Amino acid sequence: MSGQLPPIDQDLRAHLARRSAGRLPEGLADQVLQAVDAAPVKPRHSWRAFSPRSGRAAPRTLLAGASVAAVLLLAAALVVVPRFQVTPAASGLAGYPADRALTTAELAALMAGPALPTNTALVAKVTINPTTYVCPNDRYKTLGMVEGMGAQVCVMGTYNAFDAYDSKTTATFAFRYLAPGYLGLLGAIVSPPELGAGSTSKLAFRASEQWPNEQSGKPFLVEGWLGSSAPPQSVGSYAIGCTQPLFGAGDPLDPAGPDNTCKTTWLAGDASTVPSWEITGAKLGVSVQGGHEVGAGGARFYDSIPSDSPVKGVYVVRSQASAVSCDLPSCGDWVVMAKVADVSLPQATATPPASLAGYPAGRALTAAELAALMARPAMLPNAPLVASVTIDANTDVCPMDRYPTIGVVEGMGAQVCVMGAGVSTYLSTPKAAGVFAFRYLGPGVLGFIGEITPAPAQMAFRVADEWPLQGKTFLVDGWLGAEGLMESCARPPTSGEILLPDGEDCPYDDWLSDDSTAPGIQADHEYSPPSPLPSYDPLSLRGNARHVGAGGMRIIDSVDHAAPVHGVYVVRSVTEACAGDPPQSSRGCGAWRVFAKLADVSAPVATPVPTPSPTLPAATPPAGYPVDRALTAAELAAVMAGPALPANTTLVAAVTIDSSESGAPGCVPTIDSGTIGLVHGMPTRMCVFGGGFSPARVPGIFAFRYLGPGALYLMAQITPASSSRLAFHATEAWPWTISGDTTFLVGGYLVREPAGSRITDTPTGPMPASSLTPQPVQVDDTAGIDSTDPSRYGVFLVRCLPVYTPTDSKGSHGDGFAYHVIAQVGDIALPGASATPPPSPTPTTAPPETPIPFPTVSPVAAPTGLMGSGNRPLTAAEFATLWAADPAHLAGRIAIVKGPVPAGFRCRPTVIYESSPSRTCYANVVDGQIAPEGYWAIRVGSDGMLSAVGELSTPSNGFVHSLPSAMAAWKETGGGSRLFLVDAWIGGMAADACDVMGQPCYEVSWLAPTSENTGLGSTPDHPQLEVQPGAYHMFGPGNVGGGPAIQGIFLVQGNSGAGMVLARLEVGIP
Amino acid sequence: MERALVERARRGVGPPGADTRDRDAFDALVRSRVDAVYRTSLAILGDPADAADATQETFVSAWCHRDALRDPDLFDAWLWRISLNACRAQLRRRGRTRIREIRLLDPLDDREPASPERSLADRTADSDAFDRAFGGLSVDDRAVLVLHHLQNRPVSEIAAVLGAPEGTVKSRLHRARAALESALARESR
Incomplete structure (x- = not known):
């Protein structure tokens, strides 16, 4: 988005200037300073975002007992939570990371x-x-x-x-x-200077080497030992001590340096390194033999590097470019950003071909074989395949974000989309049957490389054969090798786009041959001008080898230069023959590019994968709950299905709250709280009550109060302590915001004293006097906490609320916020395991819902609906078939069906808009059944019941509206709400909530006839329909907060002014 | 000079355990900025007493939470953000109706939008109408209009104050202006 803002509106400016004019209240500055004076002195506040890089530290003083205690507590706080354990380096990553990077x-x-x-x-x-x-x-x-x-x-x-x-x-x-x-x-990464082009020498510096001293702060790798050493108590006549500990790891990508102010941290080549200290001027200097003094506070925290003994590893280090000197003993010129983890590659799913005789040199995969391949667990990304299939040029049912959709492969069990590298990659006919080369991009998605021209005798050509020309794509069974050239390269090899890998391969010249012998150059003289007679290629290779371009695919398919590699390659003729040049010439105009090396795949065994039985511990508390984690959705369902809990029991669960179902039958709002919606995905209806919740669906960690069977009261969305722990410690930095309303969990002992209450780490009361004093808390009367026994550990729901600073007449508090204990998480136990495991499901024939990958919470299925192919409704028979095959797969989804609906429906009240829910049912009911003719949006309930969302209004000339026709049709209805299918682009743009930490992001969303967003809202030339906030990321699916427009067919309810998207439709294939 | 003041106010000198940050430095910062903070709050809130309360809360919060400031060079942006939050809190205490972000169905949406060619002066007959319309906006909408049209700040500064990526500043400005136009249209009926 352009950085240019609109011009200043002088009229608006004048009004704003008028509002801000006037005399400054007399003595305002003095009043402010008096209020500041009244603010209580607080100990140094620990806040995990704090980075001391930009600030001066307090000077050192003599060691004090409090400081020692503080350091010990700091060390405990840094290491108290057992972090992950990664597996030792396994085979397949030899030399990583000291000598090489991951490919x-x-x-x-x-x-x-x-x-x-x-x-x-x-x-x-x-x-x-x-x-x-x-x-x-x-x-x-x-x-x-x-x-x-x-x-x-x-x-x-x-x-x-x-x-x-x-x-x-x-x-x-x-x-x-x-x-x-x-x-x-x-x-x-900055590499060691001896690492030149083509060099395979090490990637990491040794600790004893000269490190890069770039002021830009670019990182580099160092292999060595990271340790800490305590300085002597005195150096010369100077006593050496510690200041208050500086804690706070900084950001994982911008970690803080100093970690322990009482020790010097170093990175050296020897585990037994001992630094030497000397006083220079008024500063304490440190020298490390065979290494350097470093700061590693952030790295120790995020990579769980213990500080009690040196740890060998490869570390990411950068120079600490700071204008402010740091005179702490553990502060150096270098910051350790991270310790490179030992990782091992997941076991590859590709196995040698077993039942695919003749593939790929002799034949392509059949449609059934490809379907079986796509139905099994995910293959290696980018695995190239060749299959003989039919592609239906249906572009309106696949998500178009990274790539444009070419179509859908016919005959697959679940929807398999074919995506192209660019908008020009479209099929010329509505359906195209042939042999195609693809790359596997992900579950249900193939990337289109090209249509294959088969060899006369079999599928793949030999190198000696006459290859297709004029842009055709074909297969070659041969050896791919490379000749190293004596030339300097402008830049390192590149891959290009994975579906059009046109990367360079400097300094190599690639060739294909029918054998593995390096062909060599046949002649070595200047090329003669074209002549009427066929000329020879002076750079032709011996035998029938051909020069090819293989830069790009080598990187993508990991084909090394070291030795010729046999395989079946996807090759394309990328230029036309030059006049006078043999058409099969491998240099000059007839050039060939290798796009892929086909992967070895095997057909999966056609047996259904049984769903594992839900095994729950017999009446035991959930492990790790609630300190480390919340209840899962399944656990919450089990708890709610078990014996009734005591009323008002507080629970914490990671679920999705679906407010699009607010007002659903069965959720009777209480007198003092409205219905928010349902907990999404529960086997039985679980109503959520409360207030102030507007988006359609929000995943997160929530605290509830148990009201009764199937009823929860939403207390708050929880801010977790970290990615691996839910509850904060009592003496940890608690979240706060100036605007308040942040809710989180704290584990500890609630100590009530006459002067106030605190949550402490130990049952014996407040900690010894130190800067880590527990925060004072107020225990609300509504907290429902009866126990005042400080010896009983609990996890408390704490809310940070703003406390305004009143005028002097009302007294003074001074703090901007206060912590309130509003509840204690209840003790629960999960019911025992089910006696009879559920039967194995039959293979589903319904397409899976389009997933939305959220980075911080569990993936949530998009609310996609089903319709028939070719922009038509499902017939009742098709719908019945889909539903019978796997009702669980359809639970919660909307299907567009024509004709009579199977018996068992109920006419469901339809919510038109939030502020005025309508109970009118838009269904033409005749004798208990919907009228025989009509198009219906049917919701498949999680309880197996079908309900009519409503009858569709269709255009006179078809089934799906364009947006302008839908808006015109809405106007004709006189403003009443109707259901339409609309072919449109959904767009989204960040709203204010996207910029507020801890708040769900409700991006402004709209439907438009094209992908362009004029930014002017709806105009006669560019109609635009505003829809509910968050619709873009829920139904696009787009990114939370907005992004480029995404095309789709949407089920919309509304009028000409605004609408509500109910579903985005995909093709359901019985 | 300014940076040094901020540094002194944050860290200062003194023995460990004692919170003896340099109050003189902070006092100097207060006196140099209290006018601007007050006037901006007044433009946003429209009431002198509310603006004074918000100004006081701004500096008290800044003093209490000065440890949260990572970079002294960002002091002003940080202070303005505290000021905006103080304005929000002040409005909340006044018990005003919370402005909903999106109206799903509003009969007024069926009306023809106001012609963009008409100037602000054409559509607002008096200051009271403008103040009523402006008062109906959210604090964020008011703030972005004030930061741009009154204070003429560049995109980067507005983004830093609002705590938003620069790319969203223009869209937020547009939306705020559109919201003001709609509110003015209602006032002019």
């Missing part, structure tokens, strides 16, 4: 595998594409995406540290794994 394929495998522990540090040589509009900007700024990952992998950076990349950048980067599909960038 693109290796990183892709890691990202596609099981989720790594949060903040795992990685080093990988990849290409970052500065495509910033598909990843959400919230906690971090989007820098781009990693190419060649298959699934989207966003690269995020801190707002302070990183500028955006202008173009694709290939380098060795250090990352932190933030979440599935998200990497946080630590920086591009």
Whole structure:
């Protein structure tokens, strides 16, 4: 978005100036300062976002008992939570990370595998594409995406540290794994000077070497021992002591330096290193033999590096570019950002071919074989395939975000979308049957490489054969090798787009041959001008080998240069023959590009995968609840289905609250609280009551009070302590906001004293006097906490509320906020395991819902609806077939059905808009059944009941409206609300809530006839329909907070002024 | 000079355990900024007493939470953000109706939107109408209009004050202006 703002409106300016004019109240500054005087002196506040890099530290003083205690507490606070354990380096990653980085394929495998522990540090040589509009900007700024990952992998950076990349950048980067599909960038690694082009020497500096001293603060790797040593009590005539501890790890991507003010932290080549200290002027100098003094506070915290003994590893280090000197004993010129984790690659799912005789050199996969392949667990990302299928050029049912949709593969059990590399990659006919080369991009998604021209005798050509020309794509069974050239390269090899890999492969010249012998150059003289006679290619290779371009695919498919590699390659003729040049010439005009090396795949065994039985512990408290985690949705369902809890029991669960179902029958609002909605995905209706909740669906961690069977009262959304722990410790930095209303959990002992209450870490009361004094709390009368026994540990629901500073007449408090204990989490036990496991489900024939990958919470299925292919409704028979095959798969979804609805429906009250719920049922009911002719939106309830959402209004010339026709039709209805299917683009833009920490993001959303957003709202030339906030990320599915418009067919209820999106429709294939 | 003042106010000198940050430095910061903070609060809130309360709360909060300021160079942006939150709190205490972000169905949406060619002066006959319309906006909408049209701050500063990415500043400004236009249209009927 442009940085140019509209011009100043002078009239508006005049009004605002008028409002702000007038005399300053007399003595205002003095009044303010008096209020500041009245503010109580608080101990140094520990706040995890604090970074001491930019500030001076207090000077050192003599050691004090309080400081020692503070340091011990600090150390305990840093290490108190057992962090993740990563497996030792396994085979397949030899030399990583000291000698080499992860390849693109290796990183892709890691990202596609099981989720790594949060903040795992990685080093990988990849290409970052500065495509910033598909990843959400919230906690971090989007820098781009990693190419060649298959699934989207966003690269995020801190707002302070990183500028955006202008173009694709290939380098060795250090990352932190933030979440599935998200990497946080630590920086591009500076390599040791002896690492030249083509060198395979080490990637990391040794601790004893000269480290880069770049003021830009670029990171580099150091292999060595990280340790800490305590200075002597005195050096010369100076006593050495510690100041107050500086705690706070900083941001994972911008970690703080100093970790322990009473010790010197160093990175050296020897575990037995002992620094030497000397006084220079008034400063304490430290020298480390064979290494350097470093700050490692943040790295110790995020990478769980113990401080009691030296730890060997490869560390990401950068120079500490700070204008302010740091005179603490543990502060140096270098900051350890991270310890590169030992990781192992997930086991590859690709296995040698077993039952695919003749594939791929002799034949392509059949449609059934491809369907079986797509139905099994995810393959390696970017795995190339060749299949003989029919592609239906249906572009309106697949998510179009990263790539445009070409169509849908016919004959697959679940929907398989085919995506193209660019908008020009479209089929010329509504259906195209043939042999196609794809890359596997993800579950249900294939990337289109090209249509294959088969060889006359079999599928693949030999190198010696006459290859197709004129842009055709074909397969070649041969050996891919490379000749190293004596030339300097302008830039390192690049991959290009994975579906159009046009990367360079400097300094190599690639060739394909029918054997593995390096062909060599046949002649070595200047090329003669074209002549009428066929000329020879002076650079032709011996035998029938051909020069090819293989830069790009080598990186994507990990085909090394070291030795020729046999395989079946997807090749394309990328230019036309030159006049006078043999058409099969491999140099000059007839050029060939290798797009992919086909992967070895095997057909899966056609047996259904049984659903594991839900095994719950017999009446035992959930492990880790609620200190480390919340109840899962399944556990909450089990608790609510079990024996009735005591009324008002407080529960904490990670669920999704669906307010689009507010007002549903059965949720009778209480007198003093309205109905928010339902807990999404529960086997039985679970109503949520309370107030102040407007978005359609919000996933998160919530605290509830149990009201009764199927009824919960929403107390608050919980701010977790960290990614691995839910509850804060009593003496940990608690969240606060100036605007207040932050709610979180604290585990400890509630101590009530005449002067006030506190939550402490021990049952014996307040901690010894130190700067880590527990926060005072107020225990609300409504907290329902009867026990005043401080010996009983509890987890308390604490809310930070603002406390305004009244005028002098009302007295003075001084603090901007106060902590209130509003509840104590109740003790619960999960019911025993089910006696009879559920039967194995039959294979589903309904397409899965489109997933939305959220980085911080469990993935939530998008509210997609079902309709028939070709923009038509499902017939009753098709719907019945889908429903019978797997009703669980359809639970909660809306289906568009024509004709009579199977018996068992009920006419469901339809909520038109929040402020005025209407109970009118829009259904033409005849004798207990819906009239035989009509188009209906049917909701499949989680309880197996069907309910009519409403009857559709269809255009005279079809079934699906364009947006302008829908808005015109709405106007004709006189403003009444109707249901329409609308083919439109859904757009979203950040609203205020997206910028407030801890608040759900309710992006402003709208439907438009094109992907353009004029920013002017709805105009006669560009109609635009405003829909409910959050609709963009729920139904697009787009990113939370907004992004580029996404095309789809939407079920919309509303009028010409505004609408409510109820579903985005996909094709249901019986 | 300014940066040094902020540094002294945050850290100061003194023995450990004693909170003896340099109050003189903070006093100087208060006196140099109290006018601007008051006038901005007054533009947003429209009431001198509320603006004075919000100003006092701003500086007290800044003093109490000065540890949260990471970079002294960002002191002003940080202070303005505290000021905006103080304005919000002040409005909340006044018990005003909370402005809903989105109206799902509003009969007024069926009306023709006001012609963008008409100037503000054409559609507001008096200051009271403007104040009523402006008073119906959210604090964030008022703030972005004040920061741009009254104080003429660049995008980067507005983004820092609002705590928003720069890319959203323009859209928020547009939405705030649209909200003001709608409110003025209602006032002019």
